[in-house]
Every structure is written in C-alpha cells, then in structure tokens.
Amino acid sequence: MTPDEAAAELGVTKRVLMDSYRRWGIPFLKVGKHVRFPTRGPHNWVEERMQQG
DSSP: OOHHHHHHHHTSOHHHHHHHHHHHTOOOEEETTEEEOOTTHHHHHHHHHHHHO
C-alpha cells in the first residue's frame, strides 16, 4: 500500500505518516527508494494499540 493509502487508513496526513512511521513502529517495506506498507500493516498496528489500552 502506498503512503497516501496508509495515511488515509490511519486518518493522518501523508507528511505526518512519513515523519513518524518508524518511531510509531508501523511495519513497512522499502521497494527501491520507495516506502510501502503491507496491506494489513497499518490496520494491524492500530488494532494492537487499541488492545494495549
């Protein structure tokens, strides 16, 4: 999934996502010089945070 798609799913801007995805621990892949997120990566990240409280 592209950064635009992941940002929309998380409800943040692309800039916020790109500035924070490593710090937040969101799973990502590098495809050449591009960052991509696994299709369920952001969704699973949100679910884990919700369960932690």
